[in-house]
C-alpha cells in the first residue's frame with residue numbers, strides 16, 4: 526500500500542457524442558450513465574465513484590457543451606459549466622481529428638477562465654489510423670497548456686488504465702469521501718427511467734428523441750419478492766411523435782420496453798414487469814414547471 530491516499534473530483538467535458546458517458550462507465554466498470562449515438566444524450570450531472578488502494582476518484586459526467594436552443598439546453602449547459610470551477614481535475618474529451626470546430630473553441634474559451642488542471646483525452650482511437658491520432662495530439666497541444674494528453678478508446682477499454690494512474694498523480698492528498706461500495710449518487714429510480722430513455726434514443730429516428738423525457742410513475746416489489754412492477758411514462762412533444770413511439774400495433778413501444786426491461790433486470794438483480802405509457806406535453810422543454818416534474822430542476826444544479 527502507498528502511504529498517501531489521493532482523492533478528489535474529476536469532470537468529463539467535451540462536445541456532445543464524443544464518448545464522455547462511455548468513458549466514465551468504462552473507468553468505473555459499470556454502466557451507470559446511458560449512452561447513444563445521438564448527441565445530447567446526457568442531461569443531468571451524474572456522479573460516480575472509483576475507489577482503489579491508492580485513492581478515490583469521484584467522476585462527474587456532464588451534458589455535452591453546446592449552445593442552448595431552449596430552456597432544457599440552457600439547463601444542460603449550466604450543468605456542464607458549473608462543474609469546471611468545482612473540481613480538482615478536468616478531463617476534456619475530443620475526437621481524433623485535427624479539426625477544431627466551434628464546439629471545441631467554445632470549450633477552449635471556458636478553459637481559459639479556470640485554473641483547474643486539464644488533461645486532454647483523445648478518444649475513439651480505434652476508429653482512425655495511428656497517424657491521425659498523432660496529428661490530433663500535435664494540433665491540440667498548441668491550443669492549451671494541457672497537463673497531459675492521453676489517447677484512448679473508451680469503447681474498447683484501450684489505454685483507459687492510463688487515465689486512472691494519471692488522475693491519481695494530479696489529485697491532492699485527501700480523505701476517502703465515500704465507502705468503497707458506493708458507485709453512484711443516482712437513485713435506482715432515476716437509472717431505471719434513463720434506461721427507458723436510452724432505448725428510445727437508440728431505436729427512434731433523429732428528431733423525436735431530443736423531445737422526450739421519461740418518468741417512473743411507480744416502482745414496487747411484490748410481497749413475495751422475486752419481481753418488481755414498474756410503470757413508466759414516455760413524455761413527447763407532438764401527437765405525431767406519440768404515434769411513432771408507439772409504432773404499428775405497439776411494435777416500437779414493445780421493443781423499447783423489452784430492451785429496457787432486460788437491462789433493468791440486470792441492474793436490479795430481479796425479474797421486472799415493465800408497463801410503458803406515452804403522453805404528449807407540448808413544449809415541455811420550454812416550461813420550467815414541466816422540466817422540474819421530469820427531473821430537470823434548476824435549483825439542483
Ligand SMILES: Nc1nc2c(ncn2[C@@H]2O[C@H](COP(=O)(O)OP(=O)(O)OP(=O)(O)O)[C@@H](O)[C@H]2O)c(=O)[nH]1
Pocket residue numbers: 539540541542543544545546547548559560561562563564565566567568587588589590648649650651652677678679680681
Ligand atoms: N468507435 C468508438 N466509438 C465510441 C467510443 N467511445 C464512445 N463511442 C460511441 O460514441 C457515441 C456517443 O457516446 P456517449 O458516451 O453517449 O457520448 P457523450 O459524450 O456522453 O454524449 P452526450 O451525453 O450526448 O454529450 C456512442 O455511440 C458510443 O458507442 C470509442 O472509443 N470508439
Ligand SMILES: [Mg+2]
Pocket residue numbers: 545546547558559560566567586587588589
Ligand atoms: Mg453522455
